Amino acid sequence: MAQGEASTITVMGARPATRLPSIAALFRPHLGQLALGTVWLLVTNALLLAVPRLVNDGIAVVEGTTGRGGSLVALLGLPTDRLWPVVAAIGACALLGAATRVASRVELFNVGRDVERELRAEAFAHLATLSPSWYREHNVGDLMSRLTSDMTNIRLLGGFALLNALNTAIVFAATLPIVLALDLRVAALALAPFPVVILGAQLTARMVFKRTRAVQSALGALTTRVQENLAGQAVVRAFSREAAEEASFDVANQELRRHARRLALARLAFAPVGGLGALGIALALYAGGAAVLEGRLDVGDVVELSARLVQLGWPMMALGLIISVIQRGRASLSRIHELLRARPDIVDGALDRPVEGVVEARGLTVEVAPGKVGLAGLTVKVERGRVLGVVGKNGSGKSTLLRALARQLPCPRGQLLLDDVDVNDWHLRALHAGVGVVPEDAFLFSDTLRDNLAFARHDATSAEIEAVVDLCDLRRDVTALPEGLSTLVGERGVTLSGGQRQRVALARAILSRPAVLLLDDCLSAVDSETETNIVAALRRGFVTAGGATRAPTLLVVSHRLSAVREADEIVVLDAGRVVERGTHGQLLALGGQYALLWGREQRRRALGAEP
Ligand SMILES: Nc1ncnc2c1ncn2[C@@H]1O[C@H](COP(=O)(O)OP(=O)(O)OP(=O)(O)O)[C@@H](O)[C@H]1O
Ligand SMILES: [Mg+2]
Incomplete structure (x- = not known):
């Protein structure tokens, strides 16, 4: 049913016509939680991004030099000629950073779960308003998947994608200027493989999602077979169809295994893509070593640069995943919209009074x-x-x-x-309360x-x-x-x-x-x-x-x-x-x-x- 067509139907006295929630509308009620999660994420990154500089400071202490980027230890007012304050600061950053990372995940992942629950409740309530004719046209398996796996995709959109998108943005915005400030030439060389990593991660993610969908549909086919066989078990036996059913079940079972293996292979592809990132570190060491020999950089700077490249690794890989999760979430949301857009062809009238019975x-x-x-x-x-x-x-x-x-x-x-x-003028609740129907089955x-x-x-x-x-x-x-x-x-x-x-x-x-009382041959077995x-x-x-x-x-x-x-x-x-x-x-x-x-x-x- 077209959207315009749907909106022309007025539902008198019933639930108001369901609005179609956009992604923004879904998240709006949770802005407070989102803000808190973002703050924790910022604190986490501030703490963890400080670590490479502290390591640099530590090496400077050992070597008796000072790093190019300026000493963080000095900035913190700690003694710059001793190693223990550096070690203590690194330990504190790591511990606090871990704690705030947990806090940020709790906040942001919970938003995803809340959004999922709210949308599912809305879809479920909407299903109760739809007419029998609509149910005849839709199969239960499809509706179940809309209320389960599509909802999961929306949860991932709200939790995983949101968290990692924010995280990636923060890490990139904070790390790139520092890396480039250390030494432009070395940084440019070290970052050279990164576009390839991003592209590779994205292609891999796309493949993973395509194969995940194949696994889901194979699982759906298998579930349908199991469900029908359990329900029709007596029929299967009565016609001695056990062997045939087993064979056809085996086909579905094999199919699931095949798709699951293909998915596992696609997941493994992330490893070599991540390996490409390590190439950046090798390049950093090569170019950085030369810069140290030329006196443009200290050893500590090169170590810091390598550590920052490692820190950029996951956000870079996540970029591919984020895009796919968002695409999948949007596709799922449009499937939910399709459901919410359906309008009952049987709607409430205004009359709400006890039925007399004529x-x-x-x-x-x-x-x-x-x-x-x-x-x-x-x-x-x-x-x-x-x-x-x-x-x-x-x-x-x-x-x-x-x-x-x-x-x-x-x-x-x-x-x-x-x-x-x-x-047509009766309120459905009043009519159903006054008219009882008993079907045969x-x-x-x-x-x-x-x-x-x-x-x-x-x-x-x-x-x-x-x-x-x-x-x-x-x-x-x-x-x-x-x-x-x-x-x-x-x-x-x-x-x-x-x-x-x-x-x-x-x-x-x-x-x-x-x-x-309507008795539809409801005593045929009596x-x-x-x-x-x-x-x-x-x-x-x-x-x-x-x-x-x-x-x-x-x-x-x-x-x-x-x-x-x-x-x-x-x-x-x-x-x-x-x-x-x-x-x-x-x-x-x-x-x-x-x-x-x-x-x-x-x-x-x-x-x-x-x-
Ligand atoms: N959803 C449907 N789509 C198409 N045709 C339908 C549908 N439901 C019922 N019919 C048809 O409408 C006609 C009347 O069906 P109805 O169920 O009222 O018969 P009935 O008299 O109750 O039969 P029975 O004694 O078998 O219960 C039948 O020809 C049936 O095939
Ligand atoms: Mg009948």
């Missing part, structure tokens, strides 16, 4: 995907506390109706009303049964929980579980049977006390008698948000006609259109599709095929 469709036509109509021209009204049965073949549009009402699908204006108000969390039930209502009392357990015919199941309601249900509820899972999902929805009993119990009602016992408005989708038999009205859908409608009795009298299906269902039951 549902009405007026020529409702819903597109399930661009150009694909899932439901065409449905007109139906369900009064508060009444029951609508929705039946029809696979793909006839039953779920589409429920999903439109639950606002999981965008819905044209004026065609679907809740309490006489267009669903509900998702349970790896938590206790009780916490799963109380997912939407943490304040539910034990009595309320017990009541829904009974209502959904879960009593016997709960008693049979080793720890009753405190039993952990395993990932996605795997330790429960399909029928148990479905009834837990229904109970969870009921506990949130909706005024309208035997038909129990399904009929539960629907009948729901008709009698449950305690609603107001505290009174009330019958919810029920929209029941089922492939078993027995479940909708008692409904006030039943619509039969075919290819998104209503082909028959009426009560059970009327539909039987009509002698159409419904009557045919009912006859079949009865015969199956007589034969014992239908539970």
